[in-house]
Amino acid sequence: MQDLKNNTSGDDDQIAWVRVASVFVPLANPISDAKVLTGRQKPMTEIAILVVEIETKDGHRGLGFSYSKRAGGPGQFAHAKELAPVLIGENPSDIAKLWDKLCWAGASVGRSGLATQAIGAFDVALWDLKAKRANLSLARLLGAHRDSVQCYNTSGGFLHTPLEQLMINTDISREKGIGGIKLKVGQPDQALDLHRVSSIRKHLGDAFPLMVDANQQWDRPTAQRMCRQLEQYNLIWIEEPLDCYDAQGHAMLAQQFDTPIATGEMLTSVAEHWEFIKQGGADYLMPDAPRIGGITPYLKVQALAEHNGLMIAPHFAMELHIHLAATYSREPWVEHFEWLEPLFNERMETRDGRMLVPTRPGLGLSLSEQSARWTAQEFTAGNRP
Template sequence: MKHAATPVADLRGEATLDSIAWIKLSSVALPLATPISDAKVLTGRQKPMTEVAFLFVEIETAQGRTGIGFSYSKRAGGPAQFAHAKEIADNLIGEDPSDIGRLWTKLVWAGASVGRSGVATQAIAALDIALWDLKAKRAGLPLAKLLGAHRDSVRCYNTSGGFLHTPTEQVLDNATASLAHGIGGIKIKVGHPDGKQDLRRLTAVREHIGDDVPLMVDANQQWDRPTAQRMGRAMEEFGLVWIEEPLDAYDAQGHAALAASLDTPIATGEMLASVAEHYELIRHNAADVIQPDAPRIGGITQFLKLAALAEHHHLQLAPHFAMEIHLHLAAAYPIEPWVEHFDWLEPLFEERLTISDGRMNVPARPGLGVTLTDQARAWTQATHEVGKRA
């Protein structure tokens, strides 16, 4: 005998305190002051980056509670995230916003034909993050405290001052400014077609900041296995915190061989789009430092699953980009992590994160602790609403 599906309303008991009444999606294009180039541009794989596309989600409940979340895409993919979110967002109307794990699964099944990674889960990520922001606000806690913080500040390093389009002298000036601002480490891009140029640039930075300042490099997947091996050996003398993305993001075996052969730790993971893809890195022992990106892998719900796996394997954690989200998640990771400082997103939010003594401080504001600026509204290219505001 077939049984009809039980309506959501019939499943509610006294534990259901609220329901989602209204959702607004916004597609926002953040222009960059200077076109950005890394090794992918120098090798002809990509064009310089001129903007970052964001999908913002605002949620309001029947009781007037609110949450905000976002995902993003660099160069291409932003409109696709927005389009998929438009198709599935109405599945949340009437649901209890506290049941985040169940709602994540519901959204995945709403778009099951397009899979469980990439654009599909990046669209879900913005909704998921908004739900976590709402839950923490309901509790009156910063998200880190809701999750259970291990610390109230996280080591931070700067990346935005060391891109390959930036002349070496400017990279040095940028490093000085970052350290004066209280940032704890410096990361520069490598991956020039001529590796000797990378080594000259790295030598200049190390000599400029001194041996005691944490220094990282990021090759953005541009080396093949032999080149990565040679460059990794040549860079051992610089005492790097890590070498990031030396190989193709999906080359787990290559990363594993490199990690086993070098003293310098290997970091990777930012370009992967699901927990399952990260698990391939973990089971191959392919990374000393795992670098997940919550908006890319499906939001906070998925990030927490990955963090549990990473902790079980005693991995260091250094989430990619989106410090406004990742500061909270890193603060809740048991092993001392890093968070990446980018000031690109500052025009989007009214609030600022504070930095002191090499660490980024978890804000006391409830939830993520961010609200959109008028400028973010002005950069909005499309919106879509479902439900009705309370």
Template structure:
């Protein structure tokens, strides 16, 4: 509801949501996750990465966290060699490591010049993330699983995160996300919102520091419009609000509707 109300407010103002919020830029850096899952071979990941970069996305993220840590390192090394030194590369462990493993593997990964290591530990292990952030030169990213501003603030307060990754729908909508973004900026943190790029491209564009947005095409069937990616960046449209409308397929999937009277 919160997101829908912000969309409505921007539409009534005839402005893209980012412009209503006070955009700092018309495009944001974007990276792709959906081509680097653990079940895929290294060759598949390399092919996926090539196609992703050709589509205009600017960076690649792959999954790590296999039982065999040496296999993780081998895969990262192969992808880094394939991409070359000029393409930003991130890894995501999805909370698979304990503290000793995260430190050991994190140090081994430093030679690959990663943008960040994502979710190396349990999402709620604030102390562990803080210790890891102090010990590694690679940035530590986390936050996507948290569900409130207060939970994110615990990470921020403890110095447990370098790249904050809030999910606007998960933390309670755009209103709560904006509170969190203010805290993150005050603490000089990088921002890389999780999933829902159709929403987050607007919120990232309104963040004072240069952010990242995660590119997923999984929600394409829901909307008539597509976000434009070129030259490594995701570009804002000039359409009002979030700039998206529901596709006919989405309406076909609708199982229940409700109508309310206008407020008096």
């Protein structure tokens, strides 16, 4: 029998160095959805990215990120700066243990929201490191069901975009090999919403996948009326028709209408997703890995969704979610946004309505030179080997 005490094949690597950076990625044009038209938010002009880089004493490296829109970026960075030293000396393979350790280190500010969104960047970096060390893509490391995922474009369908430009944008998306189009709705003039949806449906044809997203701006009576009128357009889903925490209201719509109801992007913990699942509040669940604390909690949500027979369509951050969607047993959707592309040297590839899962080790991403110019703050813990 092998002497376990003398077994040197185990992993005894340690985290030696951690870098956290606050990076602000500008958007080409101010972005408006229903939350802007109803006066609840201002147009979005940039995205705050929390970048984490981890290196071990044996020279293995991992890259992770989280994000915030409109507000919260400096807060995420401040929390991550406090947490980074906690990882020094730890074994990078113990990802679940490290997630708990980071969470307890900041337990007084809660287990959801900004606190766990900061943890998410560390968690993604640890998974990236683990996959790179195995010389596998993240999808392969986790166990992929497919080499490509059907994808839809959102960035061309915002409410500030005139109808004529919407049609041009849909044509551009289809020419790029993107397989679906999502339109923003939820503005005060509901007749205008319906006109835009009707026009784009006619432009695309009856069979091309089309979704709409109200960004939580309807009350229950309005949502019922709009869902009823939208049934005729053969939509893949109606997204966030109600407040993101109204699980019961979403469940009523899901039971009443044939068109699937999609929601979940604003939820910030496994517990919040579980409440929606228990109440039947979504046909398509839309978890966002950075918003719920990274890949580790995302996999828990995905397992709950699969057990309860739900479809899944992770929100935003296609560079990360393409790997996670590829691991779901039922055919998922992944959301195509160009907004984070300038942050990285690599690009996602779309073909025949689908996004190809990268085969490079880990996430398959490296930071661009531009990211350094957009860096507002950075902090390091430990010493590079």
